Structures are given as structure tokens and as C-alpha cells.
Amino acid sequence: MTNGAQLSSEQLNTIRFAQQNFLKHAALELHYERLKLANASDHQKYYQYAELQYFHKSRALHFKGQFSAASFM
Numbered sequence: 001m002t003n004g005a006q007l008s009s010e011q012l013n014t015i016r017f018a019q020q021n022f023l024k025h026a027a028l029e030l031h032y033e034r035l036k037l038a039n040a041s042d043h044q045k046y047y048q049y050a051e052l053q054y055f056h057k058s059r060a061l062h063f064k065g066q067f068s069a070a071s072f073m
Contacts, residue, residue: 018067025060029053 007015036049 015067018063022060022063022067025056025063029056029060032056 032049032053036046036053039045039049
């Protein structure tokens with residue numbers, strides 16, 4: 001595994017970008033999970049929020065994979 005001194009500034013910017021997007025989508029995933037649970041009695045809203053939750057969770061995992069893989073370069 002490399003340390004930060006061995007990574008170029010472009011690689012560090014790519015890692016930061018992936019980390020920021022991971023945090024953004026992880027927060028949105030939790031937000032939509034709370035909205036989904038708050039609207040459990042309204043089936044239309046429940047599934048609408050579940051779909052948004054799934055989207056943001058998948059994007060968070062995508063970005064987590066990017067910065068996790070970049071740290072092993």
C-alpha cells in the first residue's frame with residue numbers, strides 16, 4: 001500500500017472526489033430511509049422513497065469502491 005506522499009495530486013483529487021461523493025450519497029441514502037419509514041402507511045410514497053434510497057445506496061457503494069481501490073494503487 002502506498003502512502004499519501006507517493007500519490008500524485010491528480011490521484012489525491014480523484015480520491016477526494018470519490019470520498020465526497022460517497023459521503024453525499026450515504027447521507028442521502030439515510031435521509032430517504034427515514035422518509036420511507038415515516039411514510040410506511042402510504043404505499044406510493046414508501047416505494048418512491050425506497051427507490052431513491054436504493055439509488056443513493058448504490059452510488060455510495062460505487063464511490064466507496066473507487067476511493068478504496070485508489071488507496072491501494
